[in-house]
Amino acid sequence: MFILPSKSTLLRYLHAIPFDTGVNAHIFEKLTSQVSRLMEIDRYCILMFDEMSLSRGFDYCKRYDKVLGYADFGCSRRFNKLADHALVFMVQGLRSSWKQPVAYYFTPSSLCASSLKGLITEVISSLQRINLKVVCTVCDQSSVNSSALSQLAMDSRNRLDEDYLFSVKGETIVSLFDVPHLLKNTRTTLSNYNIFDSRYLYQKAKFSFIKQCYELDKSRRFQMLRKLKDDFFNMRNNSMKMKVGIAAKTLSFTVAAAIETM
Template structure:
C-alpha cells in the first residue's frame, strides 16, 4: 500500500517547477543528463506534435502577475489573440521506448503555417543541441501542418530535392503523417472522388461499389459484412469521418473479399468493381 501525498502537497511541489510555454529549460536540463548515458542508437528519435481544443477565457495568474488566455508562443511572444488550442511537442525514441513532452504553446485557431514552421525548427534545434538525433516528424494532415512542412521542404529543396524531406542545421528529417489520419482521409477522399491507379489508368476505385456490396449483403441470411452499419455511409456526419475504426472497417480485407465474391460468383456487381476490391485490399 502506497501512502501518497495529498493534493495540496503535490500542487506545492509542482509550483516549485515552472512549466511555462515554449522550450522548457528545466526539462531540457534533465534530458541533457539522461542523454549522456544513452547509447548512440538510442539517441535517434521522432518529434511528434498535435493540438487539442481549449475553451476560450481569461484568468489572472497572481504568481506570474499576468493575464492568461492569450495566444502564447513562448520566449515572450504573446499575441493579441485569444488562445483556443494547446500545441504540444513530444519526443519518442526510435529503438527504445522512452518518450518525453518537451514544449507546449497556446495558439489561436488561425495560427499561420509560417509560425508553426518556426516552432518546429526551434524545437528540433534545441533537441539537436543536447545530442538527440531527430530523424522524422509525425503529425496529422491539417492544412496548417501540411503547409508548414511543405515550406520547410521548399527551403531545403536545393540540397535534398524531395518534397517530404527538410533539413535543420544540416541534418535531414523526414516528414510523416500519422496512419490513423491517412486512413480516415483516404476513406473520405474515396467517398467524394474516384481514385485511379497511376500505373494502370483504366483501374478505378469507386466508393459506390462498397455501398452496393453492403446493401446486397444486408439481404443475405449469413452476412459477410456484419461489422458495417448504415451510419458508416453517412458522409454528412462529421463524427463518422473522424472515427478511425469506421474507416478501418470500411477499407478492410473483408470488404475486398465480399466485393470479389459478388463480382465473380453472383455477378450482382459489375466486373469493374474488382478494381475497387483491389484498392481496398491494398489499403488494408
C-alpha cells in the same frame, strides 16, 4: 496500504516546477543527463506535435505576475491575440520506448504556417543540441501542418529533392502523417471522388463498390461484412466521419477480399 499525498500537497509540489510556454529549459536540463547515458542507436527519435482546443478567457497568474489567455510562444513572445489552442510537442524514441513532452505553446486559431514552421525548427534545433537525432516528424493532415511542412521542404529544395523531406542544421528529416488521419481522409476522399490508378486509367475505385458489396453481403446467410453497418454509408454528421474505427472497418482487408470474391 500506502498513504498518498493530498491533492493540495501534490499541487504545491507541481507549482515548484516551472512549466512555462515554449521549449522547457528545465525539462531539457534533465533530458540532457538522460541522453548522455543512452547508446548512440537509442538517441534516434521522432518528434510528434498536435494541438487541442481551449476555451478563450483570461486568468491572472500570481506566481508569474502576468495575465494568461493571450497567444504565447515563450521567451517573451506574447501576442495581442486570444489563445484558443494548445500546441504540444513530444519526442519519442525510435528504437526504445521512451517519450517526453518537451514544449508547448498557446496559439490562436489563426496560426499561420510560417509561424508553425518556426516552432518546428525551434524544437528540433533544441533536441539536436542535446545530441538527440530527430529522423522524422508525425502530425495530422491539417492545412496549417501540411503547409508548414511544405515550406520546410521548399527551404531545403536545393539540398533535397523530395517533398516529404526537409533538413534542420544539415540533418535530413522525414515528414509523416499519422495513420488514423490518413485512414479517415482516404475514406472521405473515396466517398466524394473516384480514385484512378495512374498506370491503368480504366481501372478506378469507387465508394459505391463498397456499398454494393455490403448490400449483397447482407442478403447472404453467412455474412463476411458483419462489422459494417448502414450508418457507415449514410453519415449525417461530421462526428461519424471523424471516427477512425469506421474508416478502418470500411477500408479493411476483409472488405477488399469480399469485393474480389463477389
